[in-house]
Amino acid sequence: MVTVPDSGNLKASDSDAPNSSETRAYCRDRLIEIKKAMSELFMGREETLRMVLGAFFSDGHVLVEDVPGVGKTTLAKTLAQCMEIEFRRIQFTPDLMPSDVMGISLFDLNSGVFNFKRGPVFTNILMADEINRSSPKTQSSLLEAMEERQVTMDGQAYPLEKPFMVIATQNPVEFEGTFPLPEAQLDRFMVRIDIGYPDAETEIDILKKETLRRERSSFQPLSKKDLLLIRETAAAIEVNDTIYSYVQRLLDASRHHHDLHYGLSPRAGIALIRMAKFMALISDRAFVTPDDIRSVVYPVVAHRLVIKSDAMYRGITEKEVVSQLIEMVPVAKRS
Incomplete structure (x- = not known):
């Protein structure tokens, strides 16, 4: 079992903790453990995991561009499972409306006021599956959320969860019925990655894992306290x-x-x-x-x-x- 010790055990003081060698070593060890745990659930290239973790701890978003069936959804779910954070997935389609993503104001007949019903964007990790299949209007509704970490409805700003990350996917082969992401939205993604097909040895391991249902090693998710510590240490x-x-x-x-x-x-x-x-x-x-x-x-x-x-x-x-x-x-x- 991989354990994640409490960062409160660190001897560094709060003022110098992000800059101390002890804190850096602690954070590096936690990152290595997360990467190892993720590799048991997502059996892809190590470089892919490094880039996704890098974007997450750098407060960025990820665009995954690859063909179906290579593990894009598994990658996003695995990241959330290794943290004490929430994950939601939206299947983007041509008829998806901005309110289906952001939320909507509903009038309450009893109170006589509008109440805001939060949409699935109010989560920690949002997977926007096949984002290029939705209309430009719906795509652009994500812009404010990705950049400002908030949603504005009827003049009222609603802050998103912390941390907040979008992992969007698109198929680079199929273009019929799709709407290419505009440059302004592409620029919001910190990294773009492709997962690619696994090598022969990895693919055999995937087939065994999914057909034999082998028991996976347990992993204690990274606490939000350690998550914030890693972000602060990276920024320092x-x-x-x-x-x-x-x-x-x-x-x-x-x-x-x-x-x-x-x-x-x-x-x-x-x-x-x-x-x-x-x-x-x-x-x-x-x-x-x-x-x-x-x-x-x-x-x-x-x-x-x-x-x-x-x-x-x-x-x-x-x-x-x-x-x-x-x-x-x-x-x-x-x-």
Whole structure:
């Protein structure tokens, strides 16, 4: 049984706990245990788990783009099961209305006032399954929730649960009857990942697990106290001016790339730094390195790129553009 000790046992004081080596080691151990527990339920690539955990503890959202049957729903459920938090799933369809997601004001005949009935968005982890099958109006209703962590109804703002995360899925193959996500909404997702088909050995393990119903090892979910501690510790990871300059020059290089309609926004740079901080924490480091930035560039940046049609005709892909940006921009600024 994997146990998660109470973070109250830490000797570091409240004022310096997020910055202490003891706290970092404690948080890293908890993250390793979570990742191990998740890998028993979701038998996918370790990199996928790292990116999803990174987005969650960096207060971001995830877009999963892959074919049906590779475990997208299992991934989202597994993340919630490993925490003491709530999970809800919405199947997005063409007739889904914004009120089906956000909630609706209902008039109470007895009291003579409108009461707000909360929708499924009021949860910790919301899975928006096949989000591109709903209308742009319904898709855009998620924008405020994703960015502001609140829902506004009849002029009244209703804060969402803490933490709050959207894991949206879409099928990259089927386009009939779908509505592509606009750039503004794509930019709200901290990372985009694809799960991919498992290798032969992993696939055999999945078949055995689902057909033999083997007993899984028990796992004590991460408490909200530890969840917040990990978030605070990740946010406290040091980023020096060289890293900030490196990220800014990556953003600037994208704005002058001849194959792109326009470059990356500051939001992309913020996402890069936050994800890199998590990668430093899970490596038990107090500071971000250029390798941390490079390790998250593709999942953070690729879905934000808008490639020109002539470049697409020439076969230019998002992966090639990201590789070019990394090659073009040195870590240290040339004098």
